[in-house]
Amino acid sequence: MTNSVKPNTPNKQEKALKSLLPILAFIKPYKLMVFYALMALLVTSLVSLSIGQGVKFVIDKGFVAGSQSELQSSIFFLIGLVALLAIGTFCRFYLMSWLGERVSADIRKTVFNRLITLHPSYFEENRSGELMSRLTTDTTLLQSIIGSSFSMALRSLLMLVGALTMLLITNINLTMYILIGVPLALIPMIFHGKKVRKLASHSQDSIADIGTYAGEIIQNIKVVQSFTHENKEKLAFADEVEIAFDIAKRRIRQRSLLIASVIFLAFSAISVMLWSGGRDVISGAMSAGDLGAFVFYAIMLAMSVGTIAEVYGELQRAAGSATRLLELMSVDSEIIDPSTPAQMPDNKENIIEFKQLKFNYPSRPDVSALNNINLTIPTGKVIAIVGPSGAGKTTLFELLQRFYDPQQGSILFNNADITQLKLSDLRKTMGTVPQSPILFSSNVWHNIRYGKPEATEAEVINAAKRAHAHEFIEQLPEGYDSFLGEQGVRLSGGQKQRIALARAILKDPAVLLLDEATSALDAESEHLVQAALQELMINRTTLIIAHRLSTVMHADLIVVMKYGEVIDTGTHKSLLTSSALYQRLCELQFDQNKEL
Ligand SMILES: Nc1ncnc2c1ncn2[C@@H]1O[C@H](COP(=O)(O)OP(=O)(O)O)[C@@H](O)[C@H]1O
Numbered sequence: 001m002t003n004s005v006k007p008n009t010p011n012k013q014e015k016a017l018k019s020l021l022p023i024l025a026f027i028k029p030y031k032l033m034v035f036y037a038l039m040a041l042l043v044t045s046l047v048s049l050s051i052g053q054g055v056k057f058v059i060d061k062g063f064v065a066g067s068q069s070e071l072q073s074s075i076f077f078l079i080g081l082v083a084l085l086a087i088g089t090f091c092r093f094y095l096m097s098w099l100g101e102r103v104s105a106d107i108r109k110t111v112f113n114r115l116i117t118l119h120p121s122y123f124e125e126n127r128s129g130e131l132m133s134r135l136t137t138d139t140t141l142l143q144s145i146i147g148s149s150f151s152m153a154l155r156s157l158l159m160l161v162g163a164l165t166m167l168l169i170t171n172i173n174l175t176m177y178i179l180i181g182v183p184l185a186l187i188p189m190i191f192h193g194k195k196v197r198k199l200a201s202h203s204q205d206s207i208a209d210i211g212t213y214a215g216e217i218i219q220n221i222k223v224v225q226s227f228t229h230e231n232k233e234k235l236a237f238a239d240e241v242e243i244a245f246d247i248a249k250r251r252i253r254q255r256s257l258l259i260a261s262v263i264f265l266a267f268s269a270i271s272v273m274l275w276s277g278g279r280d281v282i283s284g285a286m287s288a289g290d291l292g293a294f295v296f297y298a299i300m301l302a303m304s305v306g307t308i309a310e311v312y313g314e315l316q317r318a319a320g321s322a323t324r325l326l327e328l329m330s331v332d333s334e335i336i337d338p339s340t341p342a343q344m345p346d347n348k349e350n351i352i353e354f355k356q357l358k359f360n361y362p363s364r365p366d367v368s369a370l371n372n373i374n375l376t377i378p379t380g381k382v383i384a385i386v387g388p389s390g391a392g393k394t395t396l397f398e399l400l401q402r403f404y405d406p407q408q409g410s411i412l413f414n415n416a417d418i419t420q421l422k423l424s425d426l427r428k429t430m431g432t433v434p435q436s437p438i439l440f441s442s443n444v445w446h447n448i449r450y451g452k453p454e455a456t457e458a459e460v461i462n463a464a465k466r467a468h469a470h471e472f473i474e475q476l477p478e479g480y481d482s483f484l485g486e487q488g489v490r491l492s493g494g495q496k497q498r499i500a501l502a503r504a505i506l507k508d509p510a511v512l513l514l515d516e517a518t519s520a521l522d523a524e525s526e527h528l529v530q531a532a533l534q535e536l537m538i539n540r541t542t543l544i545i546a547h548r549l550s551t552v553m554h555a556d557l558i559v560v561m562k563y564g565e566v567i568d569t570g571t572h573k574s575l576l577t578s579s580a581l582y583q584r585l586c587e588l589q590f591d592q593n594k595e596l
């Protein structure tokens, strides 16, 4: 899969700074901010550089000349410069950090907006933990780059050029020491920098692994505890953490070495220069102030080089992040609206036809989930789909909602191929109660209203009543305002199902898809919900996947499926004589009823 997010390989890291360029598109809307920030940057750099001249004044005019008044005025001059520097730094820091936060917020939104429209199979091929880490870690890295590292690098570059110019003006001979020292410092930078970057990206991957692992365990905590696997999971998690630590250790060792060698080389060069300059001052070839200014500029230059060394590595890491984010942003959904969508007929008819349908899940290319399905669903009728688990019943619903496109054949909705309809038009006509109901970590209002966001409270309550959910909702600690927990953990399976049912009822769709919507209900509430469903199905095309005979018996048409194929179709009566599989399913059902 070319589109999938793969762990960052070193080879991708080496794409280097060029891959940061597309990020410029996100900075473009804030051109004015960038301009002001750059102005502030320029001012602070110039002021920093002129402080060297202030130092020279203070030494030559004050200390050496021994003049009180000259000393005072040069100190005032110095303080003035420092004040200007403080103001400039405030502006630069504020503007640049603002820019970093703004751009990463925009990138997060863009990535999320892209993700949310992607075809569902994309998420089967890519781990969600990995995608989350793109949204958080990678964008945070970019934010720190744009907000601080980049401006640091730029400032250091300006300082480097400025300091070098001032050095050359002050004393050419001494500058030679610097010019030898700086390239020497660059050698370890280049040598270690590469290793640091590689390890840094491994480090990030292993942190993402930790997150994914912990997330899964926490979600399935009850399974872990009921199998008493706590110790096993502790050990397995510890392994993951230690792997991450080992990688981090190697990275920080390299990085410490890098910083240490840069500092040693740079400051050694300064020391040698001080020795040589000191001799010049003693012999009178140079003023003390000049040497002071010279040392100031030399330190500034050394620090600039050090900063660039650090930032360069970070920029490269950010380039890796940028590459991955841009990859995500450029994934195209495989399920998209047709360029010229067919008009959705609103003649109250909803005839659904499956024609020569053949489908396998993209993640399982060689097992066909549906095979040679030919089926016509008449409008306004109740169609029950029965069959052993794994027969492809749920898959049929997923194709109908166009979460996947079939490899062969087609699905027609009122004679229009569903791939020719606007996705939102198609999905708006359908309401689903999935096999395992999905609730959001919010209150009851939010969860039921998901079916119709603009619904009034009265409408929500009415839908809940029809789904026989109202009674138990009222008994929750805060009624409809009760928080349901992550994925509705604070409800029983049957309660979740009834909330999901209320949601579908509120949507009031033309086509109702019920996937074992009553499977988790106890006999009594099932009876009640059944009555509600019966009423709901009137004048509505309803496809209902069911295991219980009571549900199936009243269907206008029963479709028997096995191994991804439709084996028989008919009514309860006709199938009892014509279909061996249906007979067997019924017998099992009756046995079950006896047990109740
Ligand atoms: N997302 C998926 N990726 C790969 N295979 C799947 C996926 N969902 C279901 N399957 C497989 O497709 C077949 C049909 O599944 P499904 O339609 O859920 O069966 P049923 O609803 O009849 O129990 C099964 O063999 C199942 O393992």
Ligand SMILES: [Mg+2]
Pocket (backbone or CB within 6 Å): 393, 394, 395, 435, 515
């Ligand atoms: Mg199913």
